[in-house]
Amino acid sequence: MITTEQIKSLKQNNISVDAEITKQRTEQVWKAAKNAAKNDVVALAGCAKGTIYRVFQTGSISIKLAIAIGQVLNVNPNYLAGAAGEPGEFTDALLLQILELHGYQKLLAEIAPPSAEEEVVKPKRKYTRRQKPAPEEAAPPPAAEVEAAQEAAPEPVPEVVNESAPLPDIPEEDLQALLHSLVILSKAGITNASDKLAQVKGILIS
Numbered sequence: 001m002i003t004t005e006q007i008k009s010l011k012q013n014n015i016s017v018d019a020e021i022t023k024q025r026t027e028q029v030w031k032a033a034k035n036a037a038k039n040d041v042v043a044l045a046g047c048a049k050g051t052i053y054r055v056f057q058t059g060s061i062s063i064k065l066a067i068a069i070g071q072v073l074n075v076n077p078n079y080l081a082g083a084a085g086e087p088g089e090f091t092d093a094l095l096l097q098i099l100e101l102h103g104y105q106k107l108l109a110e111i112a113p114p115s116a117e118e119e120v121v122k123p124k125r126k127y128t129r130r131q132k133p134a135p136e137e138a139a140p141p142p143a144a145e146v147e148a149a150q151e152a153a154p155e156p157v158p159e160v161v162n163e164s165a166p167l168p169d170i171p172e173e174d175l176q177a178l179l180h181s182l183v184i185l186s187k188a189g190i191t192n193a194s195d196k197l198a199q200v201k202g203i204l205i206s
Helices: 019-032 035-045 049-058 063-073 092-101 105-111 143-152 172-187 193-205
Strands: none
Touching: 019 049, 019 063, 035 049, 035 063, 049 063, 063 092, 092 105
């Protein structure tokens, strides 16, 4: 809404586009208003009532008077000027539109200064959910290592008929090498290697 101090900067130039329509509509709206509202129009426009009565006779209406009548009596100032077909209602958006149309840029900026958000609109950051990396699969042992393990793997041991016969002595280094070979062959998916490794683990745990 416009104040008395702000409305003083408006000019007295005629904005009517049809004198006859302005005469009829302004008189009709004015006569339908209450005395208190009429006094408010006069106070806001800073004019005498005689100025308004001259509109009924000449059909000329200034932007100052059209906005004052429109704001107080809640009517579209363009309707009084003959530029709109319906009385409508007075809104802040309509006020800004009229001021811009008639070149009151300074007053327009005073009534509705642009905010920092309107001047600089920062693009919204698009949120993307981070995907958890897939667990890495254990890489199979190199082919050369598998071949070496196969060569070092123990030969099939024939079934021992006499279970009470003593087992042959095997050096500790050879046992470690055999066990390491079984682990490599099991990882490489060699047939029976996993079973043999499981058997060895079972013996060691028991």
